[in-house]
Amino acid sequence: MLSGEKNDGVKTYVKQACILFGDRTAAEKKGKGYLATITLHEFNQALLDDKNYPSTRESKKLPSFSQITKPGIFGWDKIDRGSAFLSEHIPIFLNQFSEPPQTLLDLGCGYGYLACQASKHGINHVTATDNNAAALLAAAENLKAVTTDYKVIAADAGDNIVEHFDTVWCNPPFHQGFSVDGDMSDKFLKAVKRLLSSSGRALFVVNTFIPLERSAKKYFRSVEVLANNGSFKLIALALDKHKNIMSDQRVKHGK
Numbered sequence: 001m002l003s004g005e006k007n008d009g010v011k012t013y014v015k016q017a018c019i020l021f022g023d024r025t026a027a028e029k030k031g032k033g034y035l036a037t038i039t040l041h042e043f044n045q046a047l048l049d050d051k052n053y054p055s056t057r058e059s060k061k062l063p064s065f066s067q068i069t070k071p072g073i074f075g076w077d078k079i080d081r082g083s084a085f086l087s088e089h090i091p092i093f094l095n096q097f098s099e100p101p102q103t104l105l106d107l108g109c110g111y112g113y114l115a116c117q118a119s120k121h122g123i124n125h126v127t128a129t130d131n132n133a134a135a136l137l138a139a140a141e142n143l144k145a146v147t148t149d150y151k152v153i154a155a156d157a158g159d160n161i162v163e164h165f166d167t168v169w170c171n172p173p174f175h176q177g178f179s180v181d182g183d184m185s186d187k188f189l190k191a192v193k194r195l196l197s198s199s200g201r202a203l204f205v206v207n208t209f210i211p212l213e214r215s216a217k218k219y220f221r222s223v224e225v226l227a228n229n230g231s232f233k234l235i236a237l238a239l240d241k242h243k244n245i246m247s248d249q250r251v252k253h254g255k
Contacts, residue, residue, distance in 0.1 A: 002027070003035045010034050016048055056138050068141040069111040072134035074173070076111065082232045083113050083171045086205040089227050089234055090121055093203050096236065101166030105129065105195055107158055107188065112139030114169050116146050126150045127165070129158055157191040168192050168202040174210055185215045192237065193219045202237040 002017060004010030014027040014036040022042035027034040056070045061077045069076045094100065100122055106115035109128035112135075118126045126147060128139045136152050143150040155161055172188045189212075192202045202220075206212050208228060212235050216223045222238035 001035070001037050003030075003033055005033050010036075014038065020048055056141060067111070067116070067145065068138050070134050070138055073111050073132060073138060074135075076134075076138075079113060080110070080171060082205040082207075083110075085227070085229060085232045086114065086169065086171060086203060086234060087117050090117060090203075093201070093226060093234070093236060094121060096201055096238075097166075098199075101200070103127070103163075103165045103167070105158065105161070105165040105168045106139075107168055107170040107191065107195075108172050109139050109152075110135050110171075112142040114171065115139060115150070116142050119147050123167070124149055127153060127161070127163075129153045129155045129161060131156045157187050158195050159191070161195060163195075164197040164200070165195055166197055166200050168196055168200070170202065171205045174206055174212070185210070185212060186218075189216055189219050189237075193239065196237075196239060198239055200238070204235045204237065205232055206235065207231065208233050 002010060002014050004013070011027050011034060014025065014034070017023070017038045018025055020043070021038055021040045023038050023040070025036050025038050027036040051071050053071050056068045058067065059069045059077050062069070062079060074080070102123060103125040104115070104118045104123045104127065106112070106126070106128045109115050109130045112128055115126050115128040124147070126143060126149065128143060128150065129152070130136055130139065131154065133154070136154055140152040143152065153161060170188060170192065172184070174184050174188070196202055203226070204212060208231060213223050213225065216235060216237055220237040220239060222241050224236045226234040226236045
């Protein structure tokens with residue numbers, strides 16, 4: 001018996017299980033979820049293609065980031081659009097620091113795309129953390145290729161990390177489908193408040209419909225929308241007040 005919601009991928013699981021067991025059962029909708037009872041008629045000796053699931057591999061779909069990844073990691077074979085948006089704005093974000101940051105925490109690092117951007121911007125000490133074992137395995141291999149000063153730590157929203165960081169970058173799992181998980185937002189915001197140094201700055205990327213700014217005001221003295229492209233927005237956070245980045249950018253461009 002298989003059950004779950006549509007965005008859990010249960011219909012795909014049912015389809016693949018039917019191929020393996022020689023059944024033709026379809027998933028039936030039960031309220032918000034789906035349910036299927038699959039009977040073993042004839043076991044297909046040609047096992048399903050697991051895409052070499054247990055092993056890391058170089059992804060041919062990441063031409064600008066040809067590094068190590070594997071199935072089981074969110075967006076494993078692509079550069080996540082939110083992370084790419086954050087990466088594009090790192091130079092603007094770093095302009096708010098009175099001294100260049102030297103330590104970075106990538107909170108919810110995935111295969112390490114954002115963490116691997118640090119060396120390009122003069123950040124020498126990198127820590128990457130996730131609660132996904134596959135992500136940690138890939139992130140460690142990727143960071144090894146770009147820096148010698150890094151840590152990869154298994155943690156749930158940084159719960160067992162004790163040091164403080166000059167900057168924290170985060171592309172968090174705040175929602176499923178279009179329902180906003182407020183508890184998850186608070187969990188990550190509290191973690192960043194605890195892990196950020198007193199003069200540090202954090203940068204979140206979230207979908208535009210997530211009201212992160214509203215929640216963040218409970219924990220940070222400075223909350224600013226750094227950029228918004230209609231799909232994603234970047235929220236810059238700090239424990240202390242600081243100059244407004246967007247105002248400075250408008251002055252620089254004569255706007």
